[in-house]
Amino acid sequence: MCVCNKAWKDFLKDESGMGVVEIILIIVVLIAMVIIFKEQITKLVNDIWKSINDSAKKIY
Numbered sequence: 442m443c444v445c446n447k448a449w450k451d452f453l454k455d456e457s458g459m460g461v462v463e464i465i466l467i468i469v470v471l472i473a474m475v476i477i478f479k480e481q482i483t484k485l486v487n488d489i490w491k492s493i494n495d496s497a498k499k500i501y
Contacts, residue, residue, distance in 0.1 A: 475482065
């Protein structure tokens with residue numbers, strides 16, 4: 442009985458899997474933000490590319 446109890450306590454104290462859970466939560470939050478702000482991100486990227494293309498046309 443004592444070995445089983447010690448094994449259970451060791452299992453509860455083990456935090457080796459916490460890093461994986463944190464990374465998954467961060468990825469989920471980032472995906473949610475991209476979904477929420479999709480239109481704004483698309484507009485921003487399009488404006489940046491337009492600006493780059495306009496500047497490139499002035500150089501050449």
